[in-house]
Amino acid sequence: MRGIQLPLSQTQKVRLQKTLEQLESLSSKVNSDASVIIADSIPVNHEDGVLKGHGTADLNGEVVATVCGVVERVNKLVYVRSLRSRYKPEVGDIVIGRVAEVAQKRWRLDINFNQDAVLMLSSMNMPDGVQRRRTALDELNMRCIFEENDVVCAEVRGFQHDGLHLQARSRKYGKLYRGQLLTVPPYLVKRQKQHFHHLEEFGIDLILGCNGFIWVGEHIEAKDDMVEDQVSQSDPQVLLHNSASLEEQERNYTILETRKYICRAANAVRVLSILGFNITLEIIKGIIDLSLSMNLDIHEMLGSEFCVLVAEKEAERRSSNKKKR
Amino acid sequence: MVGLSLGEKHFIQGGIAHDLRCDGRKRLTYRPILVETGVIAQANGSARVRMGATDVIASIKAELGKPSLLQPDKGKVSIYIDCSSTAEPAFEGRGGDELAAELSNALQHCLLGGKSGAGAGIDLSSLIVVEGKICWDLYIDGLVVSSDGNVLDALGAAIKAALCNTGIPRVQVAAGTSNDEQPEVDVSDEEFLQFDTSGVPVIVTLTKIGRHYIVDATSEEESQMSSAVSISVNRQGHICGITKRGGVGLDPSIILDMISVAKHVSEQLMNKLDSEIASAEAEEES
Numbered sequence: 001m002r003g004i005q006l007p008l009s010q011t012q013k014v015r016l017q018k019t020l021e022q023l024e025s026l027s028s029k030v031n032s033d034a035s036v037i038i039a040d041s042i043p044v045n046h047e048d049g050v051l052k053g054h055g056t057a058d059l060n061g062e063v064v065a066t067v068c069g070v071v072e073r074v075n076k077l078v079y080v081r082s083l084r085s086r087y088k089p090e091v092g093d094i095v096i097g098r099v100a101e102v103a104q105k106r107w108r109l110d111i112n113f114n115q116d117a118v119l120m121l122s123s124m125n126m127p128d129g130v131q132r133r134r135t136a137l138d139e140l141n142m143r144c145i146f147e148e149n150d151v152v153c154a155e156v157r158g159f160q161h162d163g164l165h166l167q168a169r170s171r172k173y174g175k176l177y178r179g180q181l182l183t184v185p186p187y188l189v190k191r192q193k194q195h196f197h198h199l200e201e202f203g204i205d206l207i208l209g210c211n212g213f214i215w216v217g218e219h220i221e222a223k224d225d226m227v228e229d230q231v232s233q234s235d236p237q238v239l240l241h242n243s244a245s246l247e248e249q250e251r252n253y254t255i256l257e258t259r260k261y262i263c264r265a266a267n268a269v270r271v272l273s274i275l276g277f278n279i280t281l282e283i284i285k286g287i288i289d290l291s292l293s294m295n296l297d298i299h300e301m302l303g304s305e306f307c308v309l310v311a312e313k314e315a316e317r318r319s320s321n322k323k324k325r
Numbered sequence: 326m327v328g329l330s331l332g333e334k335h336f337i338q339g340g341i342a343h344d345l346r347c348d349g350r351k352r353l354t355y356r357p358i359l360v361e362t363g364v365i366a367q368a369n370g371s372a373r374v375r376m377g378a379t380d381v382i383a384s385i386k387a388e389l390g391k392p393s394l395l396q397p398d399k400g401k402v403s404i405y406i407d408c409s410s411t412a413e414p415a416f417e418g419r420g421g422d423e424l425a426a427e428l429s430n431a432l433q434h435c436l437l438g439g440k441s442g443a444g445a446g447i448d449l450s451s452l453i454v455v456e457g458k459i460c461w462d463l464y465i466d467g468l469v470v471s472s473d474g475n476v477l478d479a480l481g482a483a484i485k486a487a488l489c490n491t492g493i494p495r496v497q498v499a500a501g502t503s504n505d506e507q508p509e510v511d512v513s514d515e516e517f518l519q520f521d522t523s524g525v526p527v528i529v530t531l532t533k534i535g536r537h538y539i540v541d542a543t544s545e546e547e548s549q550m551s552s553a554v555s556i557s558v559n560r561q562g563h564i565c566g567i568t569k570r571g572g573v574g575l576d577p578s579i580i581l582d583m584i585s586v587a588k589h590v591s592e593q594l595m596n597k598l599d600s601e602i603a604s605a606e607a608e609e610e611s
Contacts, residue, residue, distance in 0.1 A: 007359045007601075098327060110327070149328035177332025180347050217336075254336065256343050263340075263349040270348070298349025303357060 006274070006304040019311045026318050036065040036080060044078055053079025087112045087186040087211035089164055093156040094195040096181065096209035097166070099146050105139055107146055109154070109166065112186060112211045117164045119154055124168040151176045151215065153207055172196055178254050179205070179217020180266055184273040186212035190280070197281050202261035202288070208279060216266045218254045260298065264288050267301040271310050274302075286313065329545060337549055341534050346546070352539045353590055358482065360601040362490040363609045370491025370520070372605070374483040376541060378473035383465065383483035385491045389510065390462040392453065400452020400460040404432050406467040406480065413472050413544075421469075424476075427570075428467070431477055435528055435557035435566035436484065446525045446557075446565055447488070454496050455508055461493060474544040477555050481528030482594075486602045488525055490609075492517030526557040526565040527594050529587040533575070538583060540590055554583050558591035 008016065036042060042063045044050045052058065055067040056078060065071070069082040081088075089095070089111070097109030100116050108116040121134050121142060146152055153173050154166040168174055189208050197206040198219055207215040254262070268287035272279050287310055291301050300306060329337070340346050350356070356377040365371035368384040375381075392399060406429040408421030416424070436446045452461040465487070467480045495516040499509035532542040532553040539546065547553075552571030559565055564584060569575070 007357055098330070147331070150330040151333065175330075175332075177330070178336060180333060180336060254339060256345065259340060259343060259345050260349075263345060263347065266347065267349050298345070299351070299354055302348065 006307055008304050008308070012304055012308045016308050016311055019308070019315045022315045023311075023318065026315070026322060034071050035069070036071055037068045038065060040065045042071055042078060042080075049076060051077045053077050055080030055082055083187045084185060085187075086114055089113055089117070089156045089211070090191070091156055091158045093191065093210040094153065094207070095156060095166070095211040096151060096153050096176070096207060096213035096215055097211070098181075098213075099148050099150045099152060102142055102146070102148060105134070107142070107152070109152060111164075111166075111209075112183070112213065113164060115163055117154075117156075117166050118160075118162065119152070119166040119168065123157065123165065124154075124173070125170065146175060151181050153209070153215065156210075176207070176215050176217060178220070179215055179262060182214045182216065182266055182269050182273075184212045184214060184269065184279060185276075186210070188212065188273060188276070188279045189214070190278055192280065194281075199261075199265070199285070202265070203258050204261050204265060206265060206281065206284065208281075214269050214279070216262050216269070218258050218262065261288075263298045264291060264301070267291075267298060271301060271307055274307060275311055275314075277311075277314055283314070283317075286317070329548060333545075334549060337546060338535050341537050341539060341546070344537075346539065348543075350541075352537060353586070355541045355594065355597070358597060358601055360482070360486050360598070360605045361608075362486055362602065362605045368487075369493065370487045370489075372483050372486035372490055372602075374479050374486060376473075376475060376479050376482075377543065378471055379475055379479050380470040381476065381479045381483045382468045382470060383480065383487040384468075385484075385487045386464045386466070387461045387491070387493050388464065389454070389459055389496075389512070392457060392460040396449075397457035398453055399449040400462065402437060402447055402449065402452075402463040402465065404429050404436065404465045404467070404484075406432065406469070408469045408472070411471070412469050416469075416472075425469075428469075428477055428480060431555060431566075431568045432467070432480060432484070432528075434568055435481065435526060435555070446559060448521055448524060451521060452493075454510070455498055458508060459496075459498075459510060472544065474542045474547045475530060475540075478528050478530050478541065481526075481557065482598055485522065485525045485527060485598065486605070488520055488522045489602050490606065491520045493520060494518075524559055526559040527591050527598060528555055528557045529591050529594060530555040531583045531587060533571075533573075533579075538586075554580065554587075556584060556587040556591075558588055558595075560595060562588050562592070564588075 042056065042065060044063050052063060055065055055069060056063050057066050063078065065080050067080050067082040069080040072079055072081050095111045097111040097117060099107050100110045101108040105121045107119045109119055111117045121139060127145060152175055154168040155173065157165040157167040189210055189212055191210060195208050199206060203219050205217050205219045265284060265288060268284045269279060271287060272283065290313060296306060337347060341352065344351055359375040361373045363371060364373045364382060365384045369387045371384040373382045390401065406425045408416045408425045410416045410421060452463065454460055465484055467483065469476055495513045495518055497511040529540060530553055531538040531540060532547060532550045534546060534549050550571055551573040552569060552575055555568045557565040
């Protein structure tokens, strides 16, 4: 059963099996030859002189897949985009990363790619919102903006000679706090129009990073530049003076009600990741509503009964979507 | 695991203060426990226990040996734990050895009792075949396959499950040997004796974060701990062993409080584990 690791009872097992079969039957009709497993032959027209890319090999004059994934074709190039792999960045992707290192004029971010991404000091808006050249002083104060281990949201700018570059030229990007970071396999997050979501009814922010890092946190209003200016200037001194009380404040800042919704949303993402379903706002909302309507405790959402239920609902949803088309 | 940002740390600490942890659990709620038994065919008994992303395997191998001179009426039990280097980046190379030694020590304290073997959770006198001559040596090996916090509790549960799964072959001793000679034995391949596990304790680790303490901490939560107390409790609700990790001191009254909480929690854990083991055994047979 695709290594779904849940303590299932006999009836739950049968139900999950049935649901997965249903899901498979729904998907296979659409494009059955695009998804391959190892040693599947990929149909190509040899007269065109195809170029074999990643995840393909020549076997007795036939092109076969060496990884599980989806066949992609670009002109003559044929390659397999493997599913369970690290994140492959594309320009414009919104990603969430964790600062691995503060270096000269740049931060290095772990974004679940083969190499660390680079966020230059010059390619991000300064916290005071002023556009100017970055001075040596700014460089010394880089740790005031992001420290090691901070969670940062940014956009993929492109490949440069020294690696993958990110940019954060808007107020919606930047440091994330008051929430939790979840990691899921990157293929579960599809590129969409909108990756920043504000769930108003719950008062939480949800950021679906294309690299499989998902942030669930308290909603933070994008502040006005002027106000932010004053706050950021006074912050260091205040922090030094009464750091203990401020830390206590910060710890208790998020109220319990919001916390509950954050945890509920986080568990919805966890359930989807266990089941291997795509993660989108609608589905997450659906799961939250389902759990609320069932009056389930938050931690019970990770139980096997709820997982099976979510799988069944998802199958239902997909089949009804199909009928509409 | 990777480090956490200040915001995440505060969120975890605040959540624990509010009695709502990151995955929605309360302070004294466990993650779902998954038990599989008989995972290693060559061993006399084995079990795999998963709590969330923590994954451990325990195996038990029984061999015939000679009891020590000091305790001729008792068998021998030894516990070794190994931390797989795939479990966590920090375990690579020799990184896991320190934790492995710490875990084996803690388990020995919790399960084996004193030097004389008195008060052990495993009944050592049941391992004797011929007094002073032949006994069973039990080798308990634990492997941490993947670690997401609370490894000690998981290992304790895995060893308990593996002991329940253990069958020790029946031994026929050839009669009529004189006192000095080593008696001849005949080990049966068909008849197995079930091991008595009623006295084996479960381990409950209470991790103190801020002013509160929690059970079954994930590795993120463990990174925020000030100290952790592992208490092993048997079915009668008696304490079999206590070990403490972390450098921060604890007030004695807190420890007493922790013990009473652990006693209460262990009852639930013991029942949960028993039912899981029973269903795992049923699964294996079917």
